[in-house]
Amino acid sequence: MNRRSPAGYTAVPPWIYAVAGVGASFVLIPLLAMVAKVNWSQFIPLITSESSLTALGLSLRTSAASTVLCIVLGIPLALVLARGNLRGQQLLRAFILLPLVLPPVVGGIALLYTFGRQGLLGHSLELAGFQIAFSTTAVVMAQTFVALPFMVVSLEGALRTAGGKYEAVAATLGARPTTVLRRVTLPLVLPGLASGAVLSFARSLGEFGATLTFAGSLEGVTRTLPLEIYLQRESDADAAVALSLVLVAVAAIVVGLAYGNPQRTTKAKVPQ
Amino acid sequence: MSIHHRPWATILTATALILGLAGCASGTVDNAGNQSPSGSSTTSEPSGEITVFAAASLKTTFTTLAEKFEAAHPGTTIKLSFAGSADLVTQLTAGAPADVFASADTKNMSKLQDAGLIADTPIDFATNTLEIAVPASNPAAVNSLADLAEPGIKLVICAPQxxxxxxxxxxxxxxGITLAPVSEESSVTDVMGKVTSGEADAGLVYVTDIKTAGDKAKGIKFPESSAAVNTYPITTVSTSKNKVLADAFITSITDTEGQKVLTDAGFGTP
Amino acid sequence: MSFHFEATLASRDFDVSLHCEPGETLAVLGPNGAGKSTLLAIIAGLLRPDAGKASIGERVLFDLGAPARTWLPPHSRETALLAQEPLLFPHLSALENVAFGQRSQGVRAAAARSSARDWLAATETEEFASRRPDQLSGGQAQRVALARALATSPELLLLDEPMAALDIHSAPMMRRLLKRELAHRFAIIITHDVLDALMLADKVAILEGGRIIEFGPTLEVLNRPRSRFAAGLSGLNLITGPTRDEGIDTDYGLIAGTSESPLPPGTLAAATFSPADISIYLDPPHGSPRNMLTASITEIEPHGDAIRVRAGQLAADITVAALADLALEPGMRVFFVLKATAVRIYPA
Known part of the structure; x- marks a missing residue:
């Protein structure tokens, strides 16, 4: 598409560009500083060491799993928040979005007191033969806890933009609610769902605090890439920097996929 | 055309400005560092304030020691900053202003020495040994180091790094035993957290950490711990602007009264 | 299979009952906010009234008065809705849009598509079968939407101003299609356009303030409007008053006309007449058997080739030459004169 209309007037005062430049530098310069710190001669061996690859693999697997969980749990939540008319819905939204502003370590503590061995549900789960603490499951749960709001926010916004008109028409054409959901609602909000999934994945990938508190840290089981970086920093700063760069690269690819093409986000708005 | 070019010029200017500011800022630090010798007081009576960087495990004891010192020397202020020893060394080499550094091990002290940031030979002022920490009820009935290798025991230890x-x-x-922990944490605090919350059946931590946890955890001594005695060295940082006060504070830690505070908290004497 | 409907909804001040005979098309007219869309939404099951019941033949759509309340969900009502906007599903092709209803009811894909093709042909849109909705013009999209609604073989077709959003080139074709498709169908169409009512509907209901104020065969309602709204629709003047021996006693004076049935003196009656039949005089004409109404001019505006002169509830159409001749201005007190044969009188 034509991204820049040559004659188009944009009402942006010039000084805005200066402040925007400061803002961009604030984000870009630290990233560049990190890149400058990379020990390039050792870069490949550092990031391909067994522990690094194990951590990266674990991170990708758990993030994928928690993204799936976010989709499964996030779609119903977003639908209820966008379309439902339950009492206390505002309150429900506030609580679901809480992990967005909560320090992840608080989320970790909350999960610990719920699913930990001594936790609210953990004791019954353990009696039933499920051990969550110190398992990869715990990592996925911690990631889902912090990533779910991203999915819900993104999807609820898309649902509200799409509105309920198409669903009403579909119903009068004889489609049952589940058919309407499958054939009308979800296809309409697919871009919102996709960007929600990408954001959830990115958030899961970066999750640290809740994982550390709730899941622990063991190579191949619970030590994801951020935990590996945190640990490497204690002994081998070069390795930590190299792995940080890997994480930045993966995150940049993921976010680029979600927001790189502005056409996709505008498509969320349905032509009238 | 010029309209399209101008914003980019502005951005570049702004960026250059920031980079310039950053350059200026680091220059100021250098200047201050160079000025420090002439700025230091020659009076022998300690006064003013210093900043002490101390290993996280020293939090309780150093807080007490600093209070005692301030009470004994009116007009002095001891500011304390606690973190992992490795973190503190990273901060110090990056130019963080501190007068005294107390490390939880000799390795990190050597790192600071290699960076040329210590003023005097470090003094060993305490030792710490490992103990088995179990939740107060000791659900897995752990009594010895060998018990930790039993299958089914949820053991949490620190990562080797x-x-x-x-x-x-x-x-x-x-x-000659092999431990199979369920988690290798990056700090003692995280190990203790998993033990006191009951998530883990046992953890290996320092004697002093168990003392700090109070009723929530129980310590079990084991003879094999003598194989790894951790020594805590302390020294004045070379960039200190108040070496008199820094030295006086270090002395207060190595004297009898200071040592008593440390041994009460479970530390050993070097 | 007659349609029976009665419902009240306090929050929208809605209280309507309707009855239609099999195969009839009912046009619902009324000013904005009269409750026309509320009526369709309740019939379609998208809005729940406080009380009431509705049925098509033996089939109960809802019955909120019975001890066991009945409320069929929209998808079980067989009342397809065609709105002002086509609302074609943007992610489906025209063909898939039309096949949607049947697919939702479990018809196999191939059969549903084949039927959808027939409906596209019926609405003269088969050439757009593979296009996405955003590749269709407003008129094309609305025709596909009509095909989509018809493809479900609804027992009752609901049309909410289906031509309101169309441009002047697309509307005639849509009207022609609707005339053909609604001829033998049970349908309710909301419209602003009296032409739609005349062409498409067997019966007309005038809705105002959430109540039906007129109901009857289309021609009857439009020719003999009892409400000002209906009269305005058909372009007629409407004034009411008690019957006297010589005519109807209105605010503007006594008016005589022809009546289909004799009216006993004292009954409330309505007189209708066309603005074109009125002549305007500055002074009362003498010795004429004609009706003479006295009124003050409120507005003068162009109306097609003529000039429309409004005086209160009255409107008269005069030529530009007459306007110049009389030098009319708002505020002037004038005489509207017309023959008794141009006035129709019936009970109000």
Whole structure:
């Protein structure tokens, strides 16, 4: 598409560009500083060491799993928040979005007191033969806890933009609610769902605090890439920097996929 | 055309401005550092304020010691900053202003020495040994180091990259046992957290950490711990602007009264 | 299979009952906010009234008065809705849009598509079968939407101003299609356009303030409007008053006309007449058997080739030449004169 209309007037005062430049530098310069710190001669061996690859693999697997969980749990939540008319819905939204502003370590503590061995549900789960603490499951749960709001926010916004008109028409054409959901609602909000999934994945990938508190840290089981970086920093700063760069690269690819093409986000708005 | 070019010029200017500011800022630090010798007071009576960077495990004791020192020397202020020893060294080499550094191990002190940031030969002022920490009820009935290797025991230890983990590793080697932990944490605090919350059946931590946890955890001594005795060195940082006060504070820690505070908290004497 | 409907909804001040005979098309007219869309939404099951019941033949759509309340969900009502906007599903092709209803009811894909093709042909849109909705013009999209609604073989077709959003080139074709498709169908169409009512509907209901104020065969309602709204629709003047021996006693004076049935003196009656039949005089004409109404001019505006002169509730159409001749201005007190044969009188 034509991204820049040559004659188009944009009402942006010039000084805005200066402040925007400061803002961009604030984000870009630290990233560049990190890149400058990379020990390039050792870069490949550092990031391909067994522990690094194990951590990266674990991170990708758990993030994928928690993204799936976010989709499964996030779609119903977003639908209820966008379309439902339950009492206390505002309150429900506030609580679901809480992990967005909560320090992840608080989320970790909350999960610990719920699913930990001594936790609210953990004791019954353990009696039933499920051990969550110190398992990869715990990592996925911690990631889902912090990533779910991203999915819900993104999807609820898309649902509200799409509105309920198409669903009403579909119903009068004889489609049952589940058919309407499958054939009308979800296809309409697919871009919102996709960007929600990408954001959830990115958030899961970066999750640290809740994982550390709730899941622990063991190579191949619970030590994801951020935990590996945190640990490497204690002994081998070069390795930590190299792995940080890997994480930045993966995150940049993921976010680029979600927001790189502005056409996709505008498509969320349905032509009238 | 010029309209399209101008914003980019503005951005570049702004960026250059920031980079310039950053350059200026680091220059100021250098200047201050160079000025420090002439700025230091020659009076022998300690006064003013200093900043002490101390290992996280020293939090309780150093807080007490600083209060005692301030009470004994009116007009002095001891500011304390606690973090992992490795973190503190990273901060110091990056130019963080501190007068005294107390490390939880000799390795990190050597790092600072290699960076040329210590003023005097470090003094060893305390030792710490590992102990088995179990939840107050000791649900897995752990009594010895060998019990930790039993299957089904949820054991949490420090990762080998951090001092307490290195100590754990040498004990494992000297005792000839293999531990299979469910988690290798990056700090003692995280290990204690998992033990006091009951998530783990046992953890290997320092004697002093168990004392700090109070009723929530119980310590079990084991003879094999002598294989890894951790020594805590302390020194004045070379960039200190108040070496008199820094030296006086270090002395207060190595004297009898200071040592008593440390041994009460579970530290050993070097 | 007659349609029976009665419902009240206090929050929208809605209280309507309707009855239609099999195969009839009912046009619902009324000013904005009269409750026309509320009526369709309740019939379609998208809005729940406080009380009431509705049925098509033996089939109960809802019955909120019975001890066991009945409320069929929209998808079980067989009342397809065609709105002002086509609302074609943007992610489906025209063909898939039309096949949607049947697919939702479990018809196999191939059969549903084949039927959808027939409906596209019926609405003269088969050439757009593979296009996405955003590749269709407003008129094309609305025709596909009509095909989509018809493809479900609804027992009752609901049309909410289906031509309101169309441009002047697309509307005639849509009207022609609707005339053909609604001829033998049970349908309710909301419209602003009296032409739609005349062409498409067997019966007309005038809705105002959430109530039906007129109901009857289309021609009857439009020719003999009892409400000002209906009269305005058909372009007629409407004034009411008690019957006297010589005519109807209105605010503007006595008016005589022809009546289909004799009216006993004292009954409330309505007189209708066309603005074109009125002549305007500055002074009362003498010795004429004609009706003479006295009124003050409120507005003068162009109306097609003529000039429309409004005086209160009255409107008269005069030529530009007459306007110049009389030098009319708002505020002037004038005489509207017309023959008794141009006035129709019936009970109000």
């Amino acid at each position: 951090v001092p307490c983990g290195a100590a754990t590793k040498s004990i494992e080697e000297s005792a």
